[in-house]
Amino acid sequence: MTDVQVNPPPRVGFGGGCHWCTEAVFAALRGVEVQQGFISAAPPDDNFSEAVLLEWDPAEIPLSALIEIHLRTHASTSNHKMRGKYRSAIYVFTAEQERDAERLLAERREADEADYVTRVLRCEAFKPSDPRFQNYGEKNAGNQFCTRYIDPKLDKLRADYRRFLEPSAL
Template identity: 30%
Template sequence: MITRNLLFLFAALFCFIACSEANTSDRMQLTGSDALAQEEDTVGLPSAVFAGGCFWCTEAYFERLKGVKAVISGYSGGKEKKPTYRQVSSGLSDHAEAVQVYYNPSQITYQELLEVFFATHDPTTLNRQGPDVGKQYRSIVFYKTPEEKKQAEAYIKQLEEAGTYKNKIVTHVQPLDKFWIAEEYHQDYYRRNPQDPYVVSVARPKVRKFEDNYRSKLKREYIE
């Protein structure tokens, strides 16, 4: 009787753990970036979504800025639900690699985020950023409000009138439909994978140049 009761107890415990893990997975799938944002204590903060090439680089830029609480890598711009990196990176979906930036507006403004976004990638190349080629690397400002749309379009016009770029800006300004969080191993990829060949040869030179150019806007821990 004791042995049977112990077996029953172990079986019940196993089911409880399995169900808990399944429920956690379901919550992450359903709530996506919002679930991760809550873990990062960003509840109540506004967020901005941008696509500007490989999200490993884009994430590294924004997370260094004072006033930015969290940056989450993911996918947006397509119709496919729950896209995977394999689908997006191979061009089998209409999504672009994107980042969701949670920020404190009393420390950094949406306009400043726009300025950093356009300064850290080439908005004149269609479906390409450096060695990364494909529609998944297209340049997009995803807006949530009419005011964000107005600001993005006004800034693009300002850049074009100033002749900032030799070629025409091809950045899309489109409403945010859904932001899908990327797989866990993509989060904070630059910091966690310093020896990755792409990080060493492509991302690191860009990030270091960014740190030199935006030193006054960097968080203390990123100032050498």
């Protein structure tokens, strides 16, 4: 019997707002597995910031769509006072992914004529959230936080990115 080497799915991290919201956005997408937690990068961005870590199937959704969705579902042009806790970032794992993310972010800046504060950073460490906060949007659907912050992001996905949604998110 021959062992078949299977390449693991690519990974990327996203941070920008509350990880409860970010988790709900990416969990609604086909071919995406989400871990909610905290990511740190190299200094000076080595403090842990709320984020999600994704594994995804590029045949279902390209990195360019993930980046576009990320930019459009958090305050990606605002350098507000909470950026330490909610760093606006695309966290990458390889030099190739870093080049791709930088290029895609530059393309979005030009196409959207937007001054995104989002940066591309190398993921140095990830630690998951406490299990009681995992899948927050799903577990707490209908509560005030979800209706105020998560539901509008999901409505945006349904309006603009329907082709990438899980059937259960439609």
